[in-house]
Amino acid sequence: MKSIFERALGEKEFAKLHPKIRERFGFASREGIASIGRGVMEEVRYAKWAALPLAVGAARHIMFPQGGRQVPFSIENYAYRDALGRETLTINRTFRFERSIRRFDATMVYSGRRGRIVDYLGNKQHLAVDLDVWTAPNGGIQIRSGEQRFYEGPLGFRFPAPLTGCADVCEWYDDDDDCYRIAVSVRNSLMGQIFAYKGAFQAETVRVREGSIPLQAMPIRLERRE
Structure with a gap:
């Protein structure tokens, strides 16, 4: 079984990634490993006008209305098969501010139909986002969000583009400084930047026994609709 990112990119494009990036995005559930990164975000910022919707999202681990500099940070990638049998990669980001801890979680599956x-954002999978993925010129992985859909019970609808934020994410490996770097920017087409962060981290590959992925790394609610 290929990782969901190798499926999305295709074998040839995936091979263009820096080896260290392939290491973080190239494993699947059957391999029994995870990638755990720790570092510092040089800057985290948000738009004051977006504080209220960000506060609502923060309760579900979807961004947050808080900024700062030199913020300790961790990012944990776990691969597993969810209760619906889907190959899944969950990416949990933790920002440790001086007086609070913030989470930004994502659970990703590859949709053959789409x-x-x-990407199901947050810990309850109410928000499903299509992702475009490609190899950046620096050998990093580039991700851009597209259509966004909201699911709750029987309810399901697509958000109009002006009411959403488009996320651009690039994670790459810096050979000169021997570390991973990440830059994230979320923008609204009318109002401009909503949320952003950038920084660097080190990562290690660790063994994870089947069924032993930490509960806090798993979503609370599972959504079958993609």
């Missing part, structure tokens, strides 16, 4: 990765 021909792309679908």
Whole structure:
């Protein structure tokens, strides 16, 4: 079984990634490993006008209305098969501010019907986002969000583009400084930047026994609709 990112990119494009990036995004559930990164975000910022919707999202681990500099940070990638049998990669980011801890979680599956990765943002999978993925010129992985859908019970609808934020994410390996770097920017087409962070971290590959992925790394609610 290929990782969801190798499926999304295709074998040839995936091979263009820096080896260290392939290491972090190239494993699947059967391999029994995870990638755990720790570092510092040089800057985390948000738009004051977006404080209220960000505060609502913060309760579900979807961004947050808080900024700072030199913020300790961790990012944990776990691969597993969810209760619906889907190959899944969950990415949990933790920002440790001086007086609070913030989470930004994502659970990703590859949708054969959509021909792309679908990213369920937050810990309750109410928000499903299509992702475009490609190899950046620096050998990093580039991710851009597309259509966004909301699911709750029987309810399901697509958000109009002006009411959403488009996320651009690039994670790459810096050979000169021997570390991973990440830059994230979320923008609204009308109002501008909503949320952003950038920084660097080190990562290690660790063994994870089947069924032993930490509960806090798993979503509370599972959504079958993609």
